Amino acid sequence: MSASRDIIEHIEAASAERFGAALAPDPATPGLDELRRCLEHRSHRRFDGRPVDPALLKLLFACAFSAPSKSDLQQAEVIHVVDAVRRKMIVDTIPDMPWITDAPVFLVFCGNNRRIRRIGEWRGKPFANEHLDHFMNAAVDAALVMMSFIRAAEAVGLGACPISHVRNHADVTSRALELPEGVFPVAGLCAGYPAAAGRMSPRLPLEATVHVDRHDESRLAELIDEYDRRRHGVLPYRRQRDTKRYGEAPLYGWSEDKARQCAVPEREKFGEYIRGQGFSLK
Amino acid sequence: MSASRDIIEHIEAASAERFGAALAPDPATPGLDELRRCLEHRSHRRFDGRPVDPALLKLLFACAFSAPSKSDLQQAEVIHVVDAVRRKMIVDTIPDMPWITDAPVFLVFCGNNRRIRRIGEWRGKPFANEHLDHFMNAAVDAALVMMSFIRAAEAVGLGACPISHVRNHADVTSRALELPEGVFPVAGLCAGYPAAAGRMSPRLPLEATVHVDRHDESRLAELIDEYDRRRHGVLPYRRQRDTKRYGEAPLYGWSEDKARQCAVPEREKFGEYIRGQGFSLK
Numbered sequence: 001m002s003a004s005r006d007i008i009e010h011i012e013a014a015s016a017e018r019f020g021a022a023l024a025p026d027p028a029t030p031g032l033d034e035l036r037r038c039l040e041h042r043s044h045r046r047f048d049g050r051p052v053d054p055a056l057l058k059l060l061f062a063c064a065f066s067a068p069s070k071s072d073l074q075q076a077e078v079i080h081v082v083d084a085v086r087r088k089m090i091v092d093t094i095p096d097m098p099w100i101t102d103a104p105v106f107l108v109f110c111g112n113n114r115r116i117r118r119i120g121e122w123r124g125k126p127f128a129n130e131h132l133d134h135f136m137n138a139a140v141d142a143a144l145v146m147m148s149f150i151r152a153a154e155a156v157g158l159g160a161c162p163i164s165h166v167r168n169h170a171d172v173t174s175r176a177l178e179l180p181e182g183v184f185p186v187a188g189l190c191a192g193y194p195a196a197a198g199r200m201s202p203r204l205p206l207e208a209t210v211h212v213d214r215h216d217e218s219r220l221a222e223l224i225d226e227y228d229r230r231r232h233g234v235l236p237y238r239r240q241r242d243t244k245r246y247g248e249a250p251l252y253g254w255s256e257d258k259a260r261q262c263a264v265p266e267r268e269k270f271g272e273y274i275r276g277q278g279f280s281l282k
Numbered sequence: 283m284s285a286s287r288d289i290i291e292h293i294e295a296a297s298a299e300r301f302g303a304a305l306a307p308d309p310a311t312p313g314l315d316e317l318r319r320c321l322e323h324r325s326h327r328r329f330d331g332r333p334v335d336p337a338l339l340k341l342l343f344a345c346a347f348s349a350p351s352k353s354d355l356q357q358a359e360v361i362h363v364v365d366a367v368r369r370k371m372i373v374d375t376i377p378d379m380p381w382i383t384d385a386p387v388f389l390v391f392c393g394n395n396r397r398i399r400r401i402g403e404w405r406g407k408p409f410a411n412e413h414l415d416h417f418m419n420a421a422v423d424a425a426l427v428m429m430s431f432i433r434a435a436e437a438v439g440l441g442a443c444p445i446s447h448v449r450n451h452a453d454v455t456s457r458a459l460e461l462p463e464g465v466f467p468v469a470g471l472c473a474g475y476p477a478a479a480g481r482m483s484p485r486l487p488l489e490a491t492v493h494v495d496r497h498d499e500s501r502l503a504e505l506i507d508e509y510d511r512r513r514h515g516v517l518p519y520r521r522q523r524d525t526k527r528y529g530e531a532p533l534y535g536w537s538e539d540k541a542r543q544c545a546v547p548e549r550e551k552f553g554e555y556i557r558g559q560g561f562s563l564k
Contacts, residue, residue, distance in 0.1 A: 015344050023341050031437030034316050038345040038434050059305050061492045062297050063320040065485055067429060070446045073540060074486055083495045115490075115502065116540050122503065125528075125541040132553035132563065133449060139418055140446075140468065143425035147349060151433045152320050155313030164352045164422075167415060178496040186422065203347055204356055208397075210343045213365045214460040220397065221404065246407075258355060258398050259407040271414035271564050281414065281563055282553050 003032040014039035018203050020230050037154050042200050044159025045099055047192030052105050056156065063152035067144040075138040076145040077112045079177045080105070089176040090188070093169035100163065103190035108166055108173065109146040111138030113279070114182025130280040142186040153191050159198065163188030168266070170273040181278040202231045228253025285314040296321040300485050302512050319436050324482055326441025327381055329474030334387050338438065346431035349423075357420040358427040359394045361459045362387070371458035372470070375451035382445065385472035390448055390455065391428040393420030395561070396464025412562040424468035435473055441480065445470035450548070452555040463560040484513045510535025 008027055015023040018039060025032055061078065069075065081087045090108075091100045100106060113134060120127045150160050166173045166188040173185045203209075208223045232253050240252045241260040249256050275281065290309055297305040300321060307314055343360065351357065363369045372390075373382045382388060395416060402409045432442050448455045448470040455467045485491075490505045514535050522534045523542040531538050557563065 011341075014348075015341075018348055019344055023337075023344055025341055026335070026338070029338060029438050031319075031439065034319075034437035035341060035345050035434055037313075037316075038430060038437075039348050041348045041350070043350060053308070055305075056308070056311060058488065058492075059293075059297075059307055059311075059317060061488055062301055062305055063317050065488065065491055066296075066300055066321050066323045068323070068325060068432070068444050070444075071543065072483060072536070073543075074491070077491045077493065077497070079493050079495065079497065081495060086495055110497075112491075115499075115506075116544050118499075118502070119506065119537045120541045120544055123538060123541040125545040128545050128547045129550075131547075131550050132556060133549035136418075136421055136468075136552075137446070139422060140425040143422040144429045147426045147429035148320060148433070150350070151430070152317055155316035155320075156311050157313065162350050162352075164419070180497060180499075183497055186418075201354060206340065206343055206347065209347055209356070209359045209394075210340075211359065211361050213361065213363060213368055215359070215361065215392075215462060215465055217397075217400075217462075220400070224397075224401065254354070255401045256405060259402045259405040261353065261355075262398050262402055263407040263410050265410045265413075267415035268413050270418075274414060 002027040003029070007032050007036050010036050011039060014200070017200055017234065020202070020205050020227070034155070038151065040200065041150075041154065042159065042198035043161040044192070044194040044198050045161050045190065046195040047102070047104055047159070048195045050104070050193045052158065052192060057105065060149055060152045060156070064145045064149035067148035069141050069144070070137040073116055073137065073141070075112050075116065075141040077110045077183065078145065079108045079110065081108060081177070086176045090166055090173050093172050094163070094165040097163065097165065100188070100190055104192035105190065107149075107189045107191070108177060109142045109186050109189065110179065110183050111135070111142045111186050112183045113138045114180060117182055130282065132281050135274065135279045135281055138184075139186050146187055146189060149189065157193065158191050159194035160189055160191040163190060167270055170267075170270055174273070174277070179277075184274055184277050199235060202227070202234060224255050228255050284309040285311070289314050289318050292318050293321060296482070299482050299516065302484070302487050302509070316437070320433070322482065323432075323436065324441065324480035325443040326474070326476040326480050327443050327472065328477040329384070329386055329441070330477045332386070332475045334440065334474060339387065342431055342434045342438070345434035346427045349426040349430035351423050351426070352419040355398055355419065355423070357394050357398065357423040359392045359465065360427065361390045361392065363390060363459070368458045372448055372455050375454050376445070376447040379445065379447065382470070382472055386474035387472065389431075389471045389473070390459060391424045391468050391471065392461065392465050393417070393424045393468050394465045395420045396462060399464055412564065414563050417556065417561045417563055420466075421468050428469055428471060431471065439475065440473050441476035442471055442473040445472060449552055452549075452552055456555070456559075461559075466556055466559050481517060484509070484516060506537050510537050
């Protein structure tokens with residue numbers, strides 16, 4: 001069965017809006033409705049009042065945890081934060097995002113290196129992987145599960161928004177959720193039925209992010225310049241960062257925003273927190 | 283439109299096989315065909331001879347890079363390894379996986395912290411985030427893009443298998459792909475049209491990985507024990523690790539396998555490599 005003209009047109013429009021170049025799929029390709037949803041992904045921060053059915057949420061968790069896991073070590077976990085007091089403890093550390101309080105679903109995806117350590121203790125085996133790679137594996141496992149959750153959530157009509165800010169004060173998040181040694185927050189996620197269509201976030205052109213055989217940044221400066229202009233045309237920033245220090249830029253594009261953002265330290269204590277959770281990172 | 287009886291039955295069967303408990307979705311839920319694909323995810327290592335159309339691959343990259351990105355910093359990139367010499371350099375560091383050589387598509391998903399550093403240089407702004415969180419953000423961005431790629435690939439009938447082993451000798455992978463300072467491999471991915479149906483990998487029950495309000499491992503030991511037995515019933519391990527040291531276990535389950543696996547150091551030099559790529563990790 002060929003995809004409908006409607007799906008094809010949406011894919012062309014979404015790829016043009018996202019990457020600045022329309023991609024025309026072969027109508028005979030199966031699964032184009034799913035690719036359309038994927039391309040049309042938007043982050044949602046405002047939700048209508050409808051609750052998410054607990055049975056549906058459980059099904060979405062099942063989809064999420066069907067994601068691949070490094071060496072089948074299954075180092076992800078998720079905490080569904082229902083209790084208002086615990087949620088407030090976390091939200092209070094994120095000054096600009098009071099809307100998290102009202103999201104129908106608030107999750108915190110965690111890396112869990114503790115389970116495999118305990119298994120080793122129970123089975124009398126040493127844990128011989130006190131190094132950076134193991135921390136990264138747990139973080140990546142949690143990210144894979146979160147992304148899988150987002151795709152499943154969007155398939156059933158929900159919208160979501162990841163909240164990496166749960167790491168701004170990781171120690172507070174950790175206390176709120178009673179995370180023991182070996183477990184750490186990777187990202188929060190708000191989810192619910194969207195109250196509005198949302199805006200698509202344009203991305204760097206694929207030429208900047210997809211390479212053949214070797215890393216290539218020969219055209220990076222001009223690609224970013226084009227991207228700044230394209231993005232300014234469709235989704236201009238509403239305010240400029242740190243104008244006291246840098247003034248008002250005539251064209252305030254993505255690169256100027258990100259340069260200003262990265263000039264300010266963020267989460268300098270996260271490493272200390274992670275070491276405190278028992279990771280050597282060596 | 284309600285989902286067909288066929289899709290419902292597949293979701294029930296897949297959740298039972300994966301998690302040990304059948305989940306029955308409301309037939310009125312939209313997108314159940316996508317949830318079914320998500321739940322039925324399998325890793326594929328053997329592919330039929332069909333090449334992947336370059337236009338389709340590009341569309342999948344577009345889907346992949348539509349994934350969320352931490353603070354819109356867009357710190358992911360992917361290298362499509364076409365050149366046989368470069369691919370061989372990497373495959374030669376992974377002794378047990380010669381099949382990677384023949385995969386129709388071989389990708390390496392990378393974290394790229396370099397782009398935002400260069401943007402800062404070009405725009406005369408300091409980079410004030412020399413710490414662990416920034417390394418993690420780049421790794422997580424790459425993981426989100428890879429997971430998004432896998433979902434899109436499976437939607438169009440492709441199969442895939444992530445290869446974290448590209449980090450076993452990250453320095454060699456890095457040289458093969460000419461990764462400069464600030465860029466590092468997160469995972470490889472083989473993709474193509476599957477030659478066989480593949481086997482589903484059973485997962486820990488959701489009770490072990492999904493918690494409400496607080497981390498909870500009160501029933502962990504018994505849940506793992508049940509899981510070991512369930513898994514042994516449907517997908518027993520074909521060989522036991524390190525029998526010289528530990529002997530033959532009568533019931534060789536997931537936990538015994540993982541305890542033995544983690545007793546052997548892996549990638550102890552990855553931290554050194556990452557520090558050499560310019561990350562302080564402090």
